[in-house]
Amino acid sequence: MEEQSYRLITAYFEKTISDEGLTQLREWIEESPANLAQFSETIQILEASKAYTAQPLNQQKSWVGIQQYINQPLKAKNTRILRYKWLAAAAILLAVCSTTLAWYKHMLNALTSIEYAEVSNVNGRHTKVYLPDSSVVYLSGGSKIKFAKGFDGKTRNVQLNGEAFFDVVHQAKPFVVSSGKISTVVLGTSFNVKAYSSQQKVTVTVKSGKVGVLATVNGKRKLVKYLTPDEQIEINTLNGLYAFGQTDAHAVSGWINNDLSFYNTALTDIAQSIEHHYGVHIDFTDPEQGHVKLTTKFDNVSLKQVMQTLSELSGLAYTQKGNQFFFTNTNQKGGSIMR
Amino acid sequence: MYLQLSDEELVGLLKVDDHLALENLFNRYYKSLCQLSAVYTKDFEIAEEVVANMFMKLWDTRNDLNLQNVKGYLSVSIRNASINQLQRKKLVVESIDEVAHQLSNIADELTPLNIITGRESYNRILKLIDTLPASQREVLLMSHVDNLSKHEIAAISDISVRTVETTLYQSVKKLRLLLKDFYNSAASN
Numbered sequence: 436m437e438e439q440s441y442r443l444i445t446a447y448f449e450k451t452i453s454d455e456g457l458t459q460l461r462e463w464i465e466e467s468p469a470n471l472a473q474f475s476e477t478i479q480i481l482e483a484s485k486a487y488t489a490q491p492l493n494q495q496k497s498w499v500g501i502q503q504y505i506n507q508p509l510k511a512k513n514t515r516i517l518r519y520k521w522l523a524a525a526a527i528l529l530a531v532c533s534t535t536l537a538w539y540k541h542m543l544n545a546l547t548s549i550e551y552a553e554v555s556n557v558n559g560r561h562t563k564v565y566l567p568d569s570s571v572v573y574l575s576g577g578s579k580i581k582f583a584k585g586f587d588g589k590t591r592n593v594q595l596n597g598e599a600f601f602d603v604v605h606q607a608k609p610f611v612v613s614s615g616k617i618s619t620v621v622l623g624t625s626f627n628v629k630a631y632s633s634q635q636k637v638t639v640t641v642k643s644g645k646v647g648v649l650a651t652v653n654g655k656r657k658l659v660k661y662l663t664p665d666e667q668i669e670i671n672t673l674n675g676l677y678a679f680g681q682t683d684a685h686a687v688s689g690w691i692n693n694d695l696s697f698y699n700t701a702l703t704d705i706a707q708s709i710e711h712h713y714g715v716h717i718d719f720t721d722p723e724q725g726h727v728k729l730t731t732k733f734d735n736v737s738l739k740q741v742m743q744t745l746s747e748l749s750g751l752a753y754t755q756k757g758n759q760f761f762f763t764n765t766n767q768k769g770g771s772i773m774r
Numbered sequence: 775m776y777l778q779l780s781d782e783e784l785v786g787l788l789k790v791d792d793h794l795a796l797e798n799l800f801n802r803y804y805k806s807l808c809q810l811s812a813v814y815t816k817d818f819e820i821a822e823e824v825v826a827n828m829f830m831k832l833w834d835t836r837n838d839l840n841l842q843n844v845k846g847y848l849s850v851s852i853r854n855a856s857i858n859q860l861q862r863k864k865l866v867v868e869s870i871d872e873v874a875h876q877l878s879n880i881a882d883e884l885t886p887l888n889i890i891t892g893r894e895s896y897n898r899i900l901k902l903i904d905t906l907p908a909s910q911r912e913v914l915l916m917s918h919v920d921n922l923s924k925h926e927i928a929a930i931s932d933i934s935v936r937t938v939e940t941t942l943y944q945s946v947k948k949l950r951l952l953l954k955d956f957y958n959s960a961a962s963n
Contacts, residue, residue, distance in 0.1 A: 437947075438940070438943050441942075441943040441946055441947070442939070442943065445917075445942065445943075445946075473950070476950050476953065477946055477950065479895065479896075479899065480899055480946050480949045480950065480953075481946070482896075483895075483896045483899035483900055483903075484899070484900075484903055484914050484915060484918060485918040486896065486900070487900060487903060487915055487918070488809040488812065488813070488915060488918045488919060489809070489812065489818050490805065491804060491805050491808040491809075491818065491821075491822055492818070492822075493819075493822050494804050494805070494822075497804065497822055497823075497825065497826040498797065498800055498804075500826055501796070501800065501826055501829050501830055501833070502793070502797075504830045504833070505793060505796065505830070505833045506793075559777070559778070693777065693801070712777070713777055713778055714778070715778070734805065734920060734921065735801050735802045736802060736921065737777070737778070737779060737780050737781060737802070738777060738778040738779075739780045740780075
């Protein structure tokens with residue numbers, strides 16, 4: 436029994452415990468104060484030992500070192516390296532010149548009439564977009580933004596369909612992200628907006644600063660809520676119901692570094708994120724199966740590993756046909772043709 | 775899209791000198807390999823160095839590689855490289871201070887447990903972890919490395935999954951005993 440209890444506590448700590456195990460653990464803790472003490476001491480030890488494993492601080496630096504290493508040609512002589520450097524510098528100069536020239540042309544055009552720039556991503560592609568005011572937008576897969584070139588109006592207006600993380604430069608001119616009837620107004624903050632028109636749902640998460648979320652109802656704009664860091668609002672655009680609460684904004688915006696985290700999220704929603712992120716299609720042979728809620732985290736892992744983890748957690752099997760994945764019930768013996 | 779490719783496919787791409795494939799492998803495993811290396815080197819800076827060197831070596835040997843299990847190969851390589859590093863450098867500075875600094879973030883979270891216990895016992899536990907028998911210490915710390923399952927720990931340390939489970943349980947039990955001893959002796963003084 437002693438080993439069994441340690442096992443349950445470890446599973447509890449790693450959040451992999453089953454419902455059954457949780458009941459068992461609860462009963463065992465209530466049995467005696469000694470058990471409760473064992474529980475809290477064990478958790479404390481696990482937490483401390485987890486803290487022992489730190490996070491790497493110099494990932495970027497390490498990669499640069501490796502890159503230099505693999506880029507150096509074998510048996511290279513000094514003169515050759517120098518010439519390469521000169522060539523590279525010339526190429527960069529040329530690129531800079533041509534892009535600035537193109538940009539000036541655009542600017543000239545913008546003065547005569549309002550021109551819109553549009554950036555869209557297919558599923559599975561990320562881009563980093565620099566806006567005219569030098570704010571940065573990380574645009575997720577299957578997403579699109581549209582904005583007036585030059586931001587000449589009274590507000591800095593960006594239209595979004597899909598998911599994007601905004602890092603907005605502070606200016607007196609308000610920055611407005613509109614996704615359908617919902618708009619998000621800020622002055623200078625960083626926040627994540629998820630608004631795929633196919634999902635009838637808009638989610639706004641604030642990482643820093645203060646953000647106002649407005650809704651257009653019967654042609655009138657009204658404030659829904661102000662959000663502060665680590666707050667999240669989720670609005671159903673069909674029935675207008677909304678819910679807000681605390682969240683970990685770092686985890687929500689993790690997708691820009693290919694880190695996806697889900698907390699108590701329906702498998703259908705997770706599947707949709709995976710579709711946008713990896714550029715695949717995921718279907719369920721039985722739509723009911725998608726309702727199961729999971730908590731999981733993928734830090735830069737391959738698609739194969741993601742699908743395996745989801746399959747293990749949900750107890751569903753999956754089959755792959757090229758770009759298409761199907762989740763099926765492993766022990767299905769029958770079903771309904773009316774679905 | 776490289777994100778879609780399996781580790782094995784990425785290693786295949788290394789043979790045609792694909793830098794992006796190496797970068798993707800690097801991004802996929804850098805963090806967990808550093809954590810794994812730090813179990814042995816006890817110093818995160820050295821760990822990062824060991825991992826970076828291993829990726830350079832991986833690039834150099836790319837044409838001779840034929841791997842069935844890339845993650846396993848990388849993990850075992852890191853373990854060996856870290857142990858070698860230790861033997862080369864007998865004097866290792868233990869950075870308890872740094873760990874304590876990171877702990878301050880954790881201790882700020884107000885879980886009931888933290889309110890009762892506070893930061894001091896954390897530091898005590900961290901010091902006691904280093905007094906555990908090597909195998910227990912290794913398994914306990916490896917169990918916290920990101921994305922490393924019991925099966926993978928077993929494969930890396932060349933022991934059975936069952937042994938991983940019992941060692942983990944024994945290490946926690948041992949730590950509890952050590953802690954109790956410490957508090958008892960503190961109380962009697």
